Amino acid sequence: MEAGESTDIITGRPESEVKGLKKQLKDQKKEADLREQAEFINVTLSPESRKLIDLIVKKLEKRIETLITNDPEASAYKKILKDVKYREDLAKKAIDIIYQRQLD
Numbered sequence: 001m002e003a004g005e006s007t008d009i010i011t012g013r014p015e016s017e018v019k020g021l022k023k024q025l026k027d028q029k030k031e032a033d034l035r036e037q038a039e040f041i042n043v044t045l046s047p048e049s050r051k052l053i054d055l056i057v058k059k060l061e062k063r064i065e066t067l068i069t070n071d072p073e074a075s076a077y078k079k080i081l082k083d084v085k086y087r088e089d090l091a092k093k094a095i096d097i098i099y100q101r102q103l104d
Contacts, residue, residue: 008018043049068074 006015007013008015011018044053068078
């Protein structure tokens with residue numbers, strides 16, 4: 001007796017057919033999601049929506065700052081980033097000064 005292609009135990013159809021159908025459904029879902037997202041861009045581009053989004057972003061930034069301030073670990077990370085940024089700024093200024101001296 002020869003073994004044929006495996007069958008899906010739920011549908012009784014060949015597994016390759018079931019996999020193909022699942023992939024097709026997944027692709028259709030993905031395309032529908034993308035179309036929905038593309039349509040949403042018209043809503044988000046309106047001036048009123050931009051104002052609302054900007055307001056929410058500002059409130060979220062303020063909330064995140066509050067959370068960071070009240071969390072010792074997050075505060076430490078913030079301090080490290082500030083120190084690194086400060087040193088980076090100093091390095092850039094030094095490079096600018098050296099570059100300007102070379103031009104003079």
